[in-house]
Amino acid sequence: xxxxxxxxxxxxxxxxxxxxxxxxxxxxxNWATYDGDNTGRRYRELDQITPANVKRLTVQWAFQYQPAxxxxxxxxxxxxxxxxxxxxxxxxxxxxxxxxRTVWRYDYPFAGSDEDRKRDWNRGVALSGNRLFLATIDxxxxxxxxRNGALLWRSKINIEQPCLGSTAxxxxxxxxxxxxxxxxxxxxxxxxxxAFDTETGERSWRLYTVPKPGxxxxxxxxxxxxxxxxxxxxxxxxxxxxxxxLLYWPTGNPxxxxxxxxxxxxxxxxxxxxxxxxxxxxxxVWHFQFTPHDEHDWDANETPVLVDADWQGKPRKLLxxxxxxxxxxxxxxxxxxxLQGTPFAKQTWAKGLTAEGRPVLIPEAAxxxxxxxxxxxxxxxxxxxxxxxxxxxxxxYLIARDGCGRYYQTGYSIDYELGEAQQYLRALDxxxxxxxxxxxxxxxxxxxxxxxxxxxxxxxxxxxxSREGNFMAADAKTGELLWGFNTGGNIRASxxxxxxxxxxxxxxxxxxxxxxxxxxx
Amino acid sequence: MIRALPLLLFAVSLAAAENPLARDxxxxxxxxxxxxxxxxxxxxxxxxxxxxxxxxxxxxxxGGTDQGLFRIIREGFPGTAMPPQTDLNDDGVWQLVSYLxxxxxxxxxxxxxxxxxxxxxxxxxxGCISCHIVDGQGGFxxxxxxxxxxxxxxxxxxxxxxxxxxxxxxGYRRVAVRTKDGRRIEGLLKNEDTFSLQVLTxxxxxxxxxxxxxxxxxxxxxSPMPKPAAFTSEELQNLLAFLDRQRDPYLSxxxxxxNY
Numbered sequence: 001x002x003x004x005x006x007x008x009x010x011x012x013x014x015x016x017x018x019x020x021x022x023x024x025x026x027x028x029x030n031w032a033t034y035d036g037d038n039t040g041r042r043y044r045e046l047d048q049i050t051p052a053n054v055k056r057l058t059v060q061w062a063f064q065y066q067p068a069x070x071x072x073x074x075x076x077x078x079x080x081x082x083x084x085x086x087x088x089x090x091x092x093x094x095x096x097x098x099x100x101r102t103v104w105r106y107d108y109p110f111a112g113s114d115e116d117r118k119r120d121w122n123r124g125v126a127l128s129g130n131r132l133f134l135a136t137i138d139x140x141x142x143x144x145x146x147r148n149g150a151l152l153w154r155s156k157i158n159i160e161q162p163c164l165g166s167t168a169x170x171x172x173x174x175x176x177x178x179x180x181x182x183x184x185x186x187x188x189x190x191x192x193x194x195a196f197d198t199e200t201g202e203r204s205w206r207l208y209t210v211p212k213p214g215x216x217x218x219x220x221x222x223x224x225x226x227x228x229x230x231x232x233x234x235x236x237x238x239x240x241x242x243x244x245x246l247l248y249w250p251t252g253n254p255x256x257x258x259x260x261x262x263x264x265x266x267x268x269x270x271x272x273x274x275x276x277x278x279x280x281x282x283x284x285v286w287h288f289q290f291t292p293h294d295e296h297d298w299d300a301n302e303t304p305v306l307v308d309a310d311w312q313g314k315p316r317k318l319l320x321x322x323x324x325x326x327x328x329x330x331x332x333x334x335x336x337x338x339l340q341g342t343p344f345a346k347q348t349w350a351k352g353l354t355a356e357g358r359p360v361l362i363p364e365a366a367x368x369x370x371x372x373x374x375x376x377x378x379x380x381x382x383x384x385x386x387x388x389x390x391x392x393x394x395x396x397y398l399i400a401r402d403g404c405g406r407y408y409q410t411g412y413s414i415d416y417e418l419g420e421a422q423q424y425l426r427a428l429d430x431x432x433x434x435x436x437x438x439x440x441x442x443x444x445x446x447x448x449x450x451x452x453x454x455x456x457x458x459x460x461x462x463x464x465x466s467r468e469g470n471f472m473a474a475d476a477k478t479g480e481l482l483w484g485f486n487t488g489g490n491i492r493a494s495x496x497x498x499x500x501x502x503x504x505x506x507x508x509x510x511x512x513x514x515x516x517x518x519x520x521x
Numbered sequence: 522m523i524r525a526l527p528l529l530l531f532a533v534s535l536a537a538a539e540n541p542l543a544r545d546x547x548x549x550x551x552x553x554x555x556x557x558x559x560x561x562x563x564x565x566x567x568x569x570x571x572x573x574x575x576x577x578x579x580x581x582x583x584g585g586t587d588q589g590l591f592r593i594i595r596e597g598f599p600g601t602a603m604p605p606q607t608d609l610n611d612d613g614v615w616q617l618v619s620y621l622x623x624x625x626x627x628x629x630x631x632x633x634x635x636x637x638x639x640x641x642x643x644x645x646x647x648g649c650i651s652c653h654i655v656d657g658q659g660g661f662x663x664x665x666x667x668x669x670x671x672x673x674x675x676x677x678x679x680x681x682x683x684x685x686x687x688x689x690x691x692g693y694r695r696v697a698v699r700t701k702d703g704r705r706i707e708g709l710l711k712n713e714d715t716f717s718l719q720v721l722t723x724x725x726x727x728x729x730x731x732x733x734x735x736x737x738x739x740x741x742x743x744s745p746m747p748k749p750a751a752f753t754s755e756e757l758q759n760l761l762a763f764l765d766r767q768r769d770p771y772l773s774x775x776x777x778x779x780n781y
Contacts, residue, residue, distance in 0.1 A: 081729050098729045099717040104692070130661070130725060145654060147725050148692075148711075150665025151769065152657040201657070501729065 020241050020308060020317070029499035031078045032127050033237075034169035035386060036455070036496060039306040040239035040248075042388035044497050047459035048504035049519060051475045054461060054483045058520045060505060061100030063093075064513040070117075071492055072509040073451070074124035075169065075386075078498030083507070084127065084146065085514060088120030089137030089165070092144060097500040100516065104149040108136050123237065123493075124169035126177060128198045133170045133177045139163035141170060141179055141196055153201030157181065157194050164189055171237045173247055173279045176204055180234020180249065185297065185413060187256030191232035191271075193249050195282060205282030209234060209251045209270045217269035226264040231255035232271040236301040236384050241317065244334055246285060247277040248306070248319060252299035257413045259295055259367040267292035272300040274321060276336060286336035290323045292358065295367050296349070296374065296407060297414060298324040301384050305396070306333060309430065320430060322387055322398045324380030327353065328433045342433025344426060345381030346402040349374050367407035371417065377405030378416045379449045386453030386494035388462060393476050395427040395436055397454045397462050403447070421447045425454065425464050427479055437479030441466055453494030455506070463506055465491040471508050471515065487515050540587040542615045543622065546631035552620025555613060559606065568624055573603065582625040590618050628671030633758075633765035640763025643756055647749060655767055661725060662709070663746060664690055667769035678764055682757070685746035695741035696720060700734050709745060 025037035028045040036042050049057060065072070065087045076085040076095075082103060083095040090110045094103040110116070116137065126133040132146040135157070143152040157166050157179055164183025171178045176195040183189040191209035196202065210230035211217040221227045231254045238249035254264060254271035261268070272291040275284055290300045305320040311330075319333035326347035330340040338357030349365035365374045379401055387398035403421025423446060424438040441450060445466045452465035462476045469491050472484040487510045495508040507516040542548035556568065563573035576582050581590055594614050597605035606614065622629035644650055652663035659665070669678065680687060696710040698720060708722040718738065720728040752760070 080726055082727055096712075096717060096719050096727075096729050099714075099731065101712055101714055101717050101719060103711050103719045103727065143657075145661050145665070147661040147721060148665065150654040150661065151667055152654065 020243050020306060022240070022242050029078075030080070031076070031496040031498045033077065033171065034075050034124055034126070035237065035239065035303060038173075038240040038242065040303045041305055041307065041391075042386050042453070042455045042494065042496075043390055043457065044455075045458045046497050046499055046504045047457065048499075049457065049461060049473075049506065050459045051461060051480075051482055053519060054473050056520045057473065057483055057485070057506070057517045059485070059515055060503075060518040061098070061516050062513060063095055063100045063102070063516075065091075067091075069120060069511070071121045071490065071511050072513075073121050073167065073493050074509045075494050075496050076507050076509060076514055077125060077127055078496070078500070078505075078507075079127055079146070081500035082146075083498070083514070083516075084125050084132055085509060086122055086125050086134055086169075088117075089122050089135055089167075090117070090120055092125055092132060092134045092149070094146065094149065095514070097498060097505065097516075098503075100514070106134075106144055106149040106151075108134070108142065110137050112137065119165070122165075122167045122169065126170040126172050128172040128177065131198055133172070133198075135166040135168065135170055135179050137165070139166055139181075141177060141201070143177075143198070143201060155196050155201040155203065158192055158206065161189050165235075167235050168237050171240075172198060173240045175199065176279060178238065178247070178249075178279075182233055182235040184231035184233030184235070184252040184255060184299070185258055187229035187231075187413060189233060189255075190228060190230050191234045191251055193234055193238075193275075193277065193282070195279070207275070207277060207282040207284060209273075209275065211269065220266035220269040222263060222265045224263060226256055229256035230264070230268065230271065232268075232273070233299075234301075235299075236303065239304050239306050240279070241306055241333060244317065245279065246333065247279045248274055248304040248333065249277060250274045250300045250302060250304055250321070252301050253294050253297050255413070258297045259407055259412070259414055259416075260409050261293050261295045264293070268294070272298060272325075274300060274304050274319065274331075276333070288329075288331055288336045288338065288357065290321070290327070290329065290357075291325045294325075295409075296325070296376075297378055298376075298380055299384075300324065302382060303386055304333075305387060305389050307389055307391075307430065309394070311339060311431075318430070320389065320396055322382050322396070322400075322428075324376070324383055325349070325359070326376045326381030327359075328396070328428055329357065330430065330433070331357075340433060343381075344398070344428055344433065344435070345400045346375045346404065347381065348404065367409040369409055371406035371408040371415075373404050373419060374407055375404035376401060377403040377418050377421060378407070378414070379403060379418075379421075383449070383451060385451045386455070388454040388456040389430070390456040390462070390476050392458060392460070393427075394430060395476065396430050397425065397427050397456060397464070397476075399450050399453060399464065400424050400426040400438075401449070418447075423447070423450050425462070425474065425479075427462075427476075439474060439479055439481055444468060445470075451492040452508070455495040455497060457497055459504075463495045463497075463508075465493075465495065465508055467491070469510060471495070471517075473506075485515070485517065487512075538586075538588050540591075540615050540618050540622070542612070542619045543587070544629060544631050545619055548616045548619040549623050549631050551613075552616035552618070555609070555617055556620055560617075563602070568621065573601075576621050577624045579625070582621045587618060590621065591615065594618070627674045627677075628768060630675060633675050633762045635758040635760075635762025637759070637762040637766050639756075640759035640761070643760050644763055652746065656769075662723070664693060666764065666767050669767045670765045671768050675761055675765060679757070679761060682749060682760065685744035685748060686742070689744045693745060695743065695745055697739040697741055698728070698730060698735055699737045699739075700730070701736045702734070706730070707741075710740070
């Protein structure tokens with residue numbers, strides 16, 4: 001291939017002003033990691049499907065899990081026309097992305113009980129070159145050859161702790177595959193990120209998200225063993241900036257008891273935070289804690305979304321994060337400096353945020369024996385369901401929940417009651433945090449927690465789902481609801497898009513399997 | 522104490538839950554001798570059936586638990602002509618279990634004799650590794666072999682090596698597809714159905730084809746695996762010993778021919 005010097009320079013200029021997208025994710029036809037690329041934006045440059053023609057979107061193929069699973073939280077991946085998905089932590093599939101035909105299936109030989117299998121769900125697989133990675137139901141990572149499903153290696157995730165699941169989709173950075181843990185509400189685990197060599201499966205490093213006594217940050221815990229069950233679990237997937245060479249990984253709520261922080265006085269670092277990690281070493285470079293000393297189960301496991309934008313007149317590398325605590329945060333992702341925080345959902349627990357981004361608490365919102373009513377409710381202003389950012393509209397899309405509930409401090413880790421709630425797809429202006437538009441979920445879907453996320457395209461659409469199985473598209477600019485399809489069953493996963501055989505598909509996992517849509521032609 | 526006692530007795534009467542003599546060459550030989558003496562009259566000299574069931578395929582042998590088969594042998598099969606073997610001691614029954622499992626289950630034969638280390642070297646030197654993954658190393662063109670010894674009996678593996686074209690696993694059969702727009706695609710037919718074909722080509726990519734685009738599909742004879750240059754019998758035995766050690770249970774590749 002021949003490029004003129006001018007054309008090459010022009011393309012460099014574009015990529016310099018564009019997102020910090022790694023070369024391996026530049027081919028828009030693929031969706032090769034959980035969030036589509038390393039930035040967590042869930043945005044792809046595919047524009048066959050537009051607001052003008054989306055009414056012609058029809059099912060092109062469907063795929064059903066066999067054996068059936070109790071739920072799927074997975075985002076399918078697509079590479080060179082093949083779609084890859086997990087069936088919980090015990091199965092991986094390669095699927096013909098044009099017809100839905102299974103190409104191969106890998107069954108992890110898991111000897112657990114049917115009860116274990118009922119809890120067998122995760123958020124999908126990861127790819128690197130010809131390797132595919134699955135976090136298994138019994139807390140291992142396996143590497144498979146993506147061409148034929150043959151096992152390459154199997155490594156145990158953190159043998160020092162009980163296995164309470166690793167439900168995130170693994171994430172690949174350079175030569176490492178990264179995975180964390182679940183179980184932060186049990187009082188039995190301490191969060192961590194494990195990094196394995198993609199070639200050999202050997203563990204390269206582990207970063208605990210709760211420091212042990214004597215380590216930096218341990219002064220934010222009491223003088224007892226609470227840190228051992230301190231939570232800060234890492235049950236969702238991070239993002240990565242190759243220019244800064246920083247990996248961003250969010251953490252969950254503190255423990256041992258979610259609603260009762262009396263045995264863990266202090267801020268409880270690094271719970272309910274985002275961590276910036278040097279991927280080669282596992283060194284913690286900076287952290288930002290959204291909810292110090294959380295007592296409401298407000299995990300910060302929502303995606304860290306990396307966006308380059310002008311901020312108050314100057315280009316800046318931003319990290320956007322809509323937290324379960326109801327605030328939308330803008331951080332400088334080079335330093336972790338707090339830039340702005342604005343509520344995007346109904347909240348009654350903080351008077352506001354200080355200049356450093358620390359919440360100014362309303363004391364009456366702390367959990368208590370009589371169960372004060374606090375907003376957001378336990379499900380949070382949003383949750384792990386993926387948000388999306390579209391560079392053309394400059395809008396941040398997310399599932400938001402205006403809900404309030406009672407938080408009882410009765411000796412249990414979690415003891416709550418839900419009140420009324422109303423859920424929305426919301427579009428936020430990232431410069432101001434202000435609501436640009438919203439689409440309410442109606443009927444039964446207005447309140448029942450929606451764990452299905454969003455995705456957006458250069459075609460000018462945002463795709464999202466409802467609790468009861470409607471897969472929908474709205475105009476990314478105006479929020480006009482344009483199209484919907486009832487999949488007939490629960491959706492708890494976030495959608496993706498890819499191209500195969502010259503055709504754009506959008507796909508979402510349901511409890512049953514995958515539905516893939518394309519334009520009728 | 523009063524509650525524990527009956528439980529203890531119960532446990533003793535059931536013997537071990539798993540066969541303590543599994544894959545033990547001496548036990549298999551002893552079990553075979555017992556079989557010929559007591560069982561062959563109904564089940565056949567080769568255990569493939571006669572008046573009574575073919576034990577190389579019977580569900581209680583090929584599937585089931587060690588303990589379940591132990592009990593059938595010891596207690597007989599009520600309602601059939603199968604008598605109890607109350608005069609055999611536990612070891613004698615377990616020897617029968619070892620022998621029958623060695624016939625009916627690919628992974629239950631005694632370890633294959635030979636120099637597995639020399640076999641591993643041969644596996645690399647003869648280029649087997651360029652197509653087959655073992656222990657995380659190898660090519661993708663052939664099936665991964667991490668668990669081959671728990672999936673195939675040594676006789677089958679031997680036959681696969683000496684005559685690769687005789688039986689080719691589904692998913693590894695050669696195919697040549699001609700499309701209506703004049704392309705010719707040759708590769709391995711990974712999967713197909715009434716409407717589509719998925720062909721893995723030598724560069725590791727997939728050709729995803731739909732029947733209406735296709736002019737012809739030719740299923741090619743023979744295996745993608747070349748017939749090996751002559752092995753000495755010692756070399757072959759060493760290679761078989763190496764493959765016999767490949768029992769990693771975490772490889773369980775299944776091809777989705779039924780749209781699994």
